Amino acid sequence: MTTATPSAASSASAALHDTTSDPSAEEPLALDRIHQGDCVELLSRLPDHSIDLAFADPPFNIGFKYDEYDDSHQDEHYLAWCERWIAELQRVVKPSGSFWLAIGDEYAAELKVAAKRQGFTPRNWVIWYYTFGQNCRRKFNRSHAHLFHFVQDEEQHTFNAEDPAVRVPSARALVYGDRRANPTGRLPDDTWILRPQDLREEPDAFQPMDDTWYFSRVAGTFKERQGFHGCQMPEQLLGRIVRTCSRPGDLVLDPFAGSGTTLAVAKKLGRQFLGFELSTDYAKYGNQRIEALDVGDDLNGPADPVGSAPTTAKGRRLKGHPLVGPTAHTPQEAEASPVETTAASLSAKEAPTPVSSAHASAAPTAPVGLSLRELTEQALIEAFSATRDGASVDWLLCDAALQSRFHADCAKAGLLGGPTDWNLELLRLRKAGKLPRLKSVSRQDFSSDELDRVAFAAEIAWCESLRKHAVASLDELFCTPDKAQTFDKIAAKYAGWQAESVTIYRWAALRLRKARHALAEEAKRYHYVLASREFERFQAFPRMRVNRYDGLAGLYLLRESAHKPVYLGETHDLGRRLEDHRGAKSGLRKTAQVAVITAEELPSDDYRQPLWVALVQRHAPRLNLAPVSLDA
Structure with a gap:
C-alpha cells in the first residue's frame, strides 16, 4: 500500500473557490466553519x-x-437519500482521499453496498465496541457501531501508517518484555473497544488494557459531552481517523456536523475543515464550540494504551521501549525501587489487591509494615514537605516556581506519572x-486593593478556561x-495592569x-431587597468620563451594541476598574455600552456583592461564571 503526496492547504482553499468553469456559480463556501442547510444541496456546491x-x-x-429532522422514514426513502449524499461524496473526495x-x-450492510456502487473501495470494516449502550429487556444489549473506511484508489491514498500518534505497542513489547x-x-486492530473494568476515578477516564484501543461512547455525564446534542462521537476515536487519513493543512469534511466533534478534532490537529448541519x-x-478552540489543543479523553497494559505473571515489561516508557521491570528491579513500582497505582483509590499464593513469589515486596500504596503516598508527602517552604497546598498550586520544585522532587523520588x-x-x-x-507560613502577600484589581481578570480566565479545556x-x-x-495568559490579557507574577x-x-458560595446564600436571603435593583441607564463606554467614579465602590455591566451582556463586575473603585478595561489588550476596551450602580445607591455597601451575584444570574453575561459553576 502506498500513500499519496499531501495536498497543500492553499490548494484546498483554491479548489473551493474555483468558479472559472461556471461564472454563474453560487458564492463559494467559507472554510473552517459549519454551514447550516441540507447536506445534499451544500455538497452539490463543492467542486470535484x-x-x-x-x-x-x-x-x-x-x-x-x-x-x-425526522429520523423515521421508510427503508426505501432513507436508502435513496443516503445514495444521493454518498454519490456527492464520491464526486468531491480527492483520488487520494478517504x-x-x-x-x-x-443499515450497515446496505450502505456499504451503496458506497461500493457509487465507486468507493472498502479498506476496513472497523467495529467500535463500547459498553454504555442502551439497556434492553428482550434482546442482548447493543454495544457497538460500525465504522467503514472507503477510498477512491486503493493503491494511492493517504494512510499515515508511521505516525507515532497512530501506532500502538505490541503485546510482545507490553506484556512479554521481548526486546x-x-x-x-x-x-491498531480493526476492533476498537471500551470495557467497564477500565473505569477509574472519573466516569470518562478509560484506560486501554492491551494492543486494542478502547473508546467510550460519550455518555451524558461525561465532561466531554456537549449538552446541546444527544449524539456525540469521542474525540480520540476521530483523532485516530484524522491523523491516519489526512495531513496537516488537508481539508476535512463532515456533512452531518452535529455537535461539531469531527471539526473540533480537525482544528486541534491543524487541518482545514468544513461542516454541514441541517439544524x-x-x-x-x-x-461556538469550534471558535473557542486553538490549533494544538489536546484531544479530550484518554488516548494512552500503555498505562494499564497487563503484564505477565512475573510482572515483566520491556524497559526503555519508546512507546512503553520507563516503567518497570522484573521483581528484582521492583524490590530495588519499590516507590517507582507502586507509583503506577497513583490514581487508584484503593491499595493493590493482594497477590494470590500461586503468584506470591512473583509479586514485588515492600518493607514490613508499609503497603505499596503507602510507599507512594509517603514519597509524595516527603516531596511536598521538602519543597513547600511553609506554603499551603493551595499556594503551591498558585505559585508556578514552587510547584516546579515540588515536581522536580517527585521525579527525583522515582514517582511515575507526571506533574498533573x-x-x-x-x-x-x-x-x-x-x-x-x-x-503554614502566611503567603498573603497581596493587599485587598491588589486582589480587587485582578478579580475580574481571574473570573474571566476561569470562565474561558472551563470552556476551552472542558475541565470539571x-x-x-x-x-x-x-x-x-x-x-x-487569559487573565493577563484581560487585566489592565502588569502583575509581577x-x-x-x-x-x-x-x-x-470561596467567596461566591457565601455570597450566593446571601443573595437568596436578601432576595426581597435585591429583586427591584437593576441597571437603569447605559452610556457609550468609549466616550464615558470614567474618572468621575474614582474611589466609588459599585457594580457595572458592559454590553455589546446588540445589547448582549458581556461582563458584570463589582469593585472597590469603579473609576479605576473601568479605566483598566479600556487599557487592557482584550476586546473589553471596545465594548459599546456600560451601566453603573454605585454603592451609594444601595441601602448599605453590604448589599453590593450579593447584588452582583443576583444580577449575574439575571443577565448571564458571556464572560461571567454561571452560579452553578461555582460549586466546582
Missing part, C-alpha cells in the same frame, strides 16, 4: 475532488428525536486528611500545568471560589 477526508455520521433512521462512514446495525519487539509499535441551533452551537498526577494526588491526600499537620473544576485546571498556563491571578480565583 476538493476534499481530502470525509467523515459521515448520518442519522441512523431509528426514530431518534432531532430538533429539525471516506469514513459511522452507522448502526440497521525483539518493533520499537515503533504496530498499527440551525446545532450549527450555531457547534461553531502528582498535583491531583496531593489534593487527594489533603482531602483524606493524610497530610501531616505542618505549620478549578482544582483540575490548576493541577494541569499547560491548562493553568492558559488561564494565566501569575500567582495573584490564581490566588484571586481561589478566593473568588
Whole structure:
C-alpha cells in the first residue's frame, strides 16, 4: 500500500473557490466553519475532488428525536437519500482521499453496498465496541457501531501508517518484555473497544488494557459531552481517523456536523475543515464550540494504551521501549525501587489487591509494615514537605516556581506519572486528611486593593478556561500545568495592569471560589431587597468620563451594541476598574455600552456583592461564571 503526496492547504482553499468553469456559480463556501442547510444541496456546491477526508455520521433512521429532522422514514426513502449524499461524496473526495462512514446495525450492510456502487473501495470494516449502550429487556444489549473506511484508489491514498500518534505497542513489547519487539509499535486492530473494568476515578477516564484501543461512547455525564446534542462521537476515536487519513493543512469534511466533534478534532490537529448541519441551533452551537478552540489543543479523553497494559505473571515489561516508557521491570528491579513500582497505582483509590499464593513469589515486596500504596503516598508527602517552604497546598498550586520544585522532587523520588498526577494526588491526600499537620507560613502577600484589581481578570480566565479545556473544576485546571498556563495568559490579557507574577491571578480565583458560595446564600436571603435593583441607564463606554467614579465602590455591566451582556463586575473603585478595561489588550476596551450602580445607591455597601451575584444570574453575561459553576 502506498500513500499519496499531501495536498497543500492553499490548494484546498483554491479548489473551493474555483468558479472559472461556471461564472454563474453560487458564492463559494467559507472554510473552517459549519454551514447550516441540507447536506445534499451544500455538497452539490463543492467542486470535484476538493476534499481530502470525509467523515459521515448520518442519522441512523431509528426514530431518534432531532430538533429539525425526522429520523423515521421508510427503508426505501432513507436508502435513496443516503445514495444521493454518498454519490456527492464520491464526486468531491480527492483520488487520494478517504471516506469514513459511522452507522448502526440497521443499515450497515446496505450502505456499504451503496458506497461500493457509487465507486468507493472498502479498506476496513472497523467495529467500535463500547459498553454504555442502551439497556434492553428482550434482546442482548447493543454495544457497538460500525465504522467503514472507503477510498477512491486503493493503491494511492493517504494512510499515515508511521505516525507515532497512530501506532500502538505490541503485546510482545507490553506484556512479554521481548526486546525483539518493533520499537515503533504496530498499527491498531480493526476492533476498537471500551470495557467497564477500565473505569477509574472519573466516569470518562478509560484506560486501554492491551494492543486494542478502547473508546467510550460519550455518555451524558461525561465532561466531554456537549449538552446541546444527544449524539456525540469521542474525540480520540476521530483523532485516530484524522491523523491516519489526512495531513496537516488537508481539508476535512463532515456533512452531518452535529455537535461539531469531527471539526473540533480537525482544528486541534491543524487541518482545514468544513461542516454541514441541517439544524440551525446545532450549527450555531457547534461553531461556538469550534471558535473557542486553538490549533494544538489536546484531544479530550484518554488516548494512552500503555498505562494499564497487563503484564505477565512475573510482572515483566520491556524497559526503555519508546512507546512503553520507563516503567518497570522484573521483581528484582521492583524490590530495588519499590516507590517507582507502586507509583503506577497513583490514581487508584484503593491499595493493590493482594497477590494470590500461586503468584506470591512473583509479586514485588515492600518493607514490613508499609503497603505499596503507602510507599507512594509517603514519597509524595516527603516531596511536598521538602519543597513547600511553609506554603499551603493551595499556594503551591498558585505559585508556578514552587510547584516546579515540588515536581522536580517527585521525579527525583522515582514517582511515575507526571506533574498533573502528582498535583491531583496531593489534593487527594489533603482531602483524606493524610497530610501531616505542618505549620503554614502566611503567603498573603497581596493587599485587598491588589486582589480587587485582578478579580475580574481571574473570573474571566476561569470562565474561558472551563470552556476551552472542558475541565470539571478549578482544582483540575490548576493541577494541569499547560491548562493553568492558559488561564494565566487569559487573565493577563484581560487585566489592565502588569502583575509581577501569575500567582495573584490564581490566588484571586481561589478566593473568588470561596467567596461566591457565601455570597450566593446571601443573595437568596436578601432576595426581597435585591429583586427591584437593576441597571437603569447605559452610556457609550468609549466616550464615558470614567474618572468621575474614582474611589466609588459599585457594580457595572458592559454590553455589546446588540445589547448582549458581556461582563458584570463589582469593585472597590469603579473609576479605576473601568479605566483598566479600556487599557487592557482584550476586546473589553471596545465594548459599546456600560451601566453603573454605585454603592451609594444601595441601602448599605453590604448589599453590593450579593447584588452582583443576583444580577449575574439575571443577565448571564458571556464572560461571567454561571452560579452553578461555582460549586466546582
